[in-house]
Amino acid sequence: MRNSEPYVKLDEGLVSRKIFFDEQIYAEELERIFARCWLFLGHESQIPAPGDYMTAYMGEDPILICRGSDGVVRAFLNSCRHRGMKVCRADRGNARQFTCSFHGWTYTNTGELRGVPLGKEAYGDRLNKSSWGLLEVPKLAVYGGMIFGNWDAGAESLDQFLGDLRWYLDVMIERQLGGIEFVPGVQRYSLNANWKIASENFAGDTYHLAYSHGSMFKLDIRQINPANPSFRDKETEYFNIGLDNGHGMTGVVFGGERYRVDRLLAEEYGPEVVEYVEACQEQLLKALPKHQAGVYAPSFSNMFPNLSFNDFSALRPIGFYLWLPKGPGRIEAWNWCGIDRDAPQVIKDQARVDFSRIQSVSGIAAQDDTENFEQVTEATRGVIGQQLDFNYQMNVGQPLLDGPADCPGRFAPYISETNQLNFYQYWAELYDARRVTKNVNG
Secondary structure (H helix, E strand, C coil): CCCCCCCEECCCCEEEHHHHCCHHHHHHHHHHHHCCCCEEEEEHHHCCCCCEEEEEEECCEEEEEEECCCCCEEEEECCCCCCCCCCCCCCEEECCEEECCCCCCEEECCCCEEECCCHHHHHCCCCCHHHCCCCECCEEEEECCEEEEECCCCCCCHHHHHCCHHHHHHHHHHCCCCCEEECCCCEEEEECCCHHHHHHHHHHCCCCHHHHCHHHHHCCCCCCCCCHHHHCCCHHHCEEEECHHHCEEEEECCCCHHHHHHHHHHCCCCHHHHHHHHHHHHHHHHHCCHHHHCCCCCEEEEECCCEEEEECCCCCCEEEEEEEECCCCCEEEEEEEEEECCCCHHHHHHHHHHHHHHCCCCCHHHHHHHHHHHHHHHHHCCCCHHHCEEECCCCCCCCCECCCCCCCCEEECCCCCHHHHHHHHHHHHHHCHHHECCCCCC
């Protein structure tokens, strides 16, 4: 491929395989995307008390998120300013200070350098400790309990970056009677694939569901998407929705359909759960306009670049999936199970089971997806394979659909590839505007 040829050809529906394997492209992604975009760090429910901390990553940079002794949440590069050692090697806990295990430099949970062994004897007056605190992430924001960070001090606000995705996230957030909380712990696994393959899957790939997950739909188990049997052969009621800044949603349905399914399913549990589902709907109608509340649960989505969600029901877990880049052909997947803090205990207990059974490390759907991601990588990484393009031509040249009135986004059929092209259009704009051709779908 000539260097001048675009990597993303929206007007042709083609994406170069090179962007999934090239070491230089990957290194530039870390700088141009992961060091400039808003990235998910965790949830406030994971660090509720002063001194609580957890560790995360922004791109390949390790991050320490602390609720300081003053109650303020901050994020820092998890790297000692002396020789770069991680100052915190635990996943989470509570601490007043962090001591580097290499040379003993000690930092408070608000980031200040507090102690330096032999400081006066070794450094005299040359070390100004006030200038050598932990490097703080310059932009930190919380939305619906979700904590996001951005290394670019001049970047747009989180609200601006989320854009119309907020309209749909608000449905997920406002439906919770007690707010979202994460079940303690995070499930992690590594796979040999590029982070974009996983992200685009959640942004808009409904095409694979019947084939990759066909065996799961035939099993006599609780489906993670309880509306599947009710909506079978009604794909025209579903939409894929593309949003600015590369965000994408798939399988969104309007008019209260998901609520009606939940209300029927709740009767199997008895009056307490019926009252809970009805209360969730009442809360939505109080907080949001009727047409927005009618979404009830926004299905699959991906917030660019690498945070995916699924939310199908008040009776199922909310899945949070982070695809951490570890090289052009390597991902570390971090999965969390979100639940409503005030949900009936029977629903909380069942949510944990559902999450483990379907979309977790050992889950049925996750194993299907992981196999796809890895086999795509294996079959396309060679010299000849990288000379080809991936095909996203399904909807090229077709007009977008008219969505429900006053509902934001660019609407496409349930089976479509417009959201993947929307994802790669924004990727290319951030990576190199010259590497993208125009989007003929608007």
